Amino acid sequence: AQTVTQSQPEMSVQEAETVTLSCTYDTSESDYYLFWYKQPPSRQMILVIRQEAYKQQNATENRFSVNFQKAAKSFSLKISDSQLGDAAMYFCAYWKGGGADGLTFGKGTHLIIQP
Amino acid sequence: DAGVTQSPTHLIKTRGQHVTLRCSPISGHKSVSWYQQVLGQGPQFIFQYYEKEERGRGNFPDRFSARQFPNYSSELNVNALLLGDSALYLCASSLDSLNYGYTFGSGTRLTVV
Numbered sequence: 001a002q003t004v005t006q007s008q009p010e011m012s013v014q015e016a017e018t019v020t021l022s023c024t025y026d027t028s029e030s031d032y033y034l035f036w037y038k039q040p041p042s043r044q045m046i047l048v049i050r051q052e053a054y055k056q057q058n059a060t061e062n063r064f065s066v067n068f069q070k071a072a073k074s075f076s077l078k079i080s081d082s083q084l085g086d087a088a089m090y091f092c093a094y095w096k097g098g099g100a101d102g103l104t105f106g107k108g109t110h111l112i113i114q115p
Numbered sequence: 116d117a118g119v120t121q122s123p124t125h126l127i128k129t130r131g132q133h134v135t136l137r138c139s140p141i142s143g144h145k146s147v148s149w150y151q152q153v154l155g156q157g158p159q160f161i162f163q164y165y166e167k168e169e170r171g172r173g174n175f176p177d178r179f180s181a182r183q184f185p186n187y188s189s190e191l192n193v194n195a196l197l198l199g200d201s202a203l204y205l206c207a208s209s210l211d212s213l214n215y216g217y218t219f220g221s222g223t224r225l226t227v228v
Contacts, residue, residue: 004157037219043203044118045158045219091157100171102148102160103217 004108023092040088119220140208148190152203
């Protein structure tokens with residue numbers, strides 16, 4: 001079974017600084033998808049960024065980028081120019097594809113933004 | 116456009132009771148998935164429905180069941196509630212059976228006492 005591990009229960013960063021959230025996963029698949037979701041106090045899970053394993057290029061969405069290391073099974077999220085609105089729980093998730101399986105989530109990292 | 120709508124937002128039930136949670140997907144989305152998020156954990160996959168058929172099931176007991184209606188809305192039913200069923204139940208919809216286009220609702224907070 002696939003597992004997703006987020007080793008940082010909580011991270012704190014100064015506003016406008018850069019922070020990196022870590023995620024490792026375990027799978028025997030060669031093709032799969034990885035995601036970072038944000039969950040603010042409103043509880044709704046919001047997709048931040050998505051990476052297809054067959055793509056070597058790291059995904060980027062504005063201030064958010066990933067460092068995808070397939071051989072190391074590592075998928076970290078970098079947030080540049082941190083803003084107060086970035087404060088939330090961040091979850092790393094894995095999907096092996098195929099439609100019948102759901103996402104496998106990590107336990108999450110609580111990101112605090114210091115003004 | 117309305118997002119994924121879940122009802123109720125909160126409810127409290129007693130052990131042994133039955134509960135029904137409801138989800139309306141984004142207009143045009145034909146797939147609905149359900150997740151359970153226990154406090155302090157990431158969401159855990161329960162079911163996926165596509166075109167009114169069950170397409171995927173996570174590792175949950177038979178007390179959990181779901182269905183999808185012709186208008187693509189969905190219900191999650193839990194029988195014989197246990198204290199451990201207390202959680203946030205999230206619904207997600209997508210255009211088809213592919214999961215990478217998920218949009219989540221804000222969830223139903225279930226407390227079992």
